[in-house]
Amino acid sequence: MAGISTSSVQAAAAAAQVGAAPNRSLQTPRARGLRERLIEAPLFAAAFVTILTTAGIVAVLLVETLSFFRVVPLRMFLTDTQWTPLFSDKHYGIIVLLSATMLTSVGAMFVALPLGLLAAIFLSEYASPRVHRVIKPVLEILAGIPTVVYGYFALLFVTPALQRMIPQTAVFNGLSASIVMGFMILPLVSSMSEDAMAAVPRSLREGGYSLGATRFEVATRIVVPSALSGIVAAFILAISRAVGETMIVAIAAGQSPTLALSPLVPIETMTAYIVQVSLGDTPHGSLEYQTIFAVGSTLFLMTLLLNIISQRVLRRFREEYQ
Amino acid sequence: MVRLAPPQMTGDVGGADEALRTDKLNLWYGRFHAVEDITLSVPARRVTALIGPSGCGKSTVLRCFNRMNDLTPEARTTGEVRFQGIDINGPDADPVELRRRIGMVFQKPNPFPKSVYDNVAFGPQINGYRGNMDELVERSLRKAALWDEVKDKLRQSGLALSGGQQQRLCIARALAVEPDVLLMDEPASALDPIATYKIEELMTELKNRYTIIVVTHNMQQASRVSDFTAFLLAGEDRTGRLVEYGPTAEVFTHPKDERTEAYITGRFG
Numbered sequence: 001m002a003g004i005s006t007s008s009v010q011a012a013a014a015a016a017q018v019g020a021a022p023n024r025s026l027q028t029p030r031a032r033g034l035r036e037r038l039i040e041a042p043l044f045a046a047a048f049v050t051i052l053t054t055a056g057i058v059a060v061l062l063v064e065t066l067s068f069f070r071v072v073p074l075r076m077f078l079t080d081t082q083w084t085p086l087f088s089d090k091h092y093g094i095i096v097l098l099s100a101t102m103l104t105s106v107g108a109m110f111v112a113l114p115l116g117l118l119a120a121i122f123l124s125e126y127a128s129p130r131v132h133r134v135i136k137p138v139l140e141i142l143a144g145i146p147t148v149v150y151g152y153f154a155l156l157f158v159t160p161a162l163q164r165m166i167p168q169t170a171v172f173n174g175l176s177a178s179i180v181m182g183f184m185i186l187p188l189v190s191s192m193s194e195d196a197m198a199a200v201p202r203s204l205r206e207g208g209y210s211l212g213a214t215r216f217e218v219a220t221r222i223v224v225p226s227a228l229s230g231i232v233a234a235f236i237l238a239i240s241r242a243v244g245e246t247m248i249v250a251i252a253a254g255q256s257p258t259l260a261l262s263p264l265v266p267i268e269t270m271t272a273y274i275v276q277v278s279l280g281d282t283p284h285g286s287l288e289y290q291t292i293f294a295v296g297s298t299l300f301l302m303t304l305l306l307n308i309i310s311q312r313v314l315r316r317f318r319e320e321y322q
Numbered sequence: 323m324v325r326l327a328p329p330q331m332t333g334d335v336g337g338a339d340e341a342l343r344t345d346k347l348n349l350w351y352g353r354f355h356a357v358e359d360i361t362l363s364v365p366a367r368r369v370t371a372l373i374g375p376s377g378c379g380k381s382t383v384l385r386c387f388n389r390m391n392d393l394t395p396e397a398r399t400t401g402e403v404r405f406q407g408i409d410i411n412g413p414d415a416d417p418v419e420l421r422r423r424i425g426m427v428f429q430k431p432n433p434f435p436k437s438v439y440d441n442v443a444f445g446p447q448i449n450g451y452r453g454n455m456d457e458l459v460e461r462s463l464r465k466a467a468l469w470d471e472v473k474d475k476l477r478q479s480g481l482a483l484s485g486g487q488q489q490r491l492c493i494a495r496a497l498a499v500e501p502d503v504l505l506m507d508e509p510a511s512a513l514d515p516i517a518t519y520k521i522e523e524l525m526t527e528l529k530n531r532y533t534i535i536v537v538t539h540n541m542q543q544a545s546r547v548s549d550f551t552a553f554l555l556a557g558e559d560r561t562g563r564l565v566e567y568g569p570t571a572e573v574f575t576h577p578k579d580e581r582t583e584a585y586i587t588g589r590f591g
Binding site for chain 1: 388418422426428430436
């Protein structure tokens, strides 16, 4: 009875029904076949729901965005330098919100990139297993803090500290949001970079050491260059995360859509604008209401593009040692 | 329980200078006693082969000569390894300096994912080499008998070369640091017969200038390329010990120990 050595009760019963024939059948017992099919259906349904949701979101974004662009020409959307859809003198220059998003995202990368890379080098090349066991979970806790907490941390702690150092800093400003957002995406950068470095074969490190390289030389001249595409992918994914981040910038950077280059004044990012309008009393179906879909589509396109680039880079990295 | 007789073969190394010696070298990985009481004198500018069945500790012994075992956190050694008279585990020896004098070639070719040129130039660069790098790269590739095959693709990735070429690139990379000793850990085991032949030919050429210690499980290879052969064997406790050491011709034709004879005639291993 090798076929039912799984000793499942049902299968044994099914076999018993067939009878103790001297030639054992190799067919799937009927009960097991049915059970497998029964399991498959909900699994498929669960997978299908995610596809359906994605398709639904994209469809809604698309429909509302298209009706927005029937009123506001794309050229105006791309070239106007003011964003005032809620005022009587309406302007729809996405560049205002886009520049704020870029400012905070790039600012966050200035924090997360060097710190994340250094932390990854430390964890992958220097930390003893014991230190590693302590630091890694702490970094993961950092990733688990709700972003609204980060937002209030920026507003109530980092901004006052900045104001003491640079007195002209406004209560709402891009700098504070950037710094705190940098710490928020730090675990993502360090953890993905560390994974990329851990994937560098030990034989390459040994090759370096055998030539008289120090630990630092092995880390910076062999491990980091070999893991570079994985590290770049981590950075791109982190930028994409920063671009889409909402709570920190909505709370700490302000909601004043101004085209500003200074990180010390209030600005409004794309995500913060969407929050502002969604929470306000903008009538459903109005042009003001549709602006958030146009902004949402822009945001979606940006993060989609960044994710695709990051996946491309990662795929190239996987082929490298094979 | 077979207790191995203490090795009787120190001293005579054919009149050559001594490059390296171990004295009662022991190594543990955690609680596992990997090799016990290895006492061995390695002559300069000769090829010394370490042979024995898998798991006898021959690679472990090899990695003691350039302190590669330092990279394994749970590895611990006792006994002495002397390089040109200096205790390499002592306070006067820095592992980074040591590895600049004792190069290594690994079982599986491990070129860096860099160009052929940068692979060879890596060692000299980190060691602050101030001479003409192009010349050094060419000289090293010539010594590794690879120059003619790669001179037109120095900017291509080292990973684009064939397995045999990659291994010779790794030899060139090791030679570029201008070491005194070259440790080779089964350098041809991943290669086809023609590439293997080229590596063996190369070893015979290089021994005029370098002390070579080669780990191999290929006895024909050991008898072809080496001047001295050390035979290691692990007992039932899996701890490797030195069974016999002497001139290769003697070890292969008149082995003193019956276990050596059993191994080289292919009765086990």
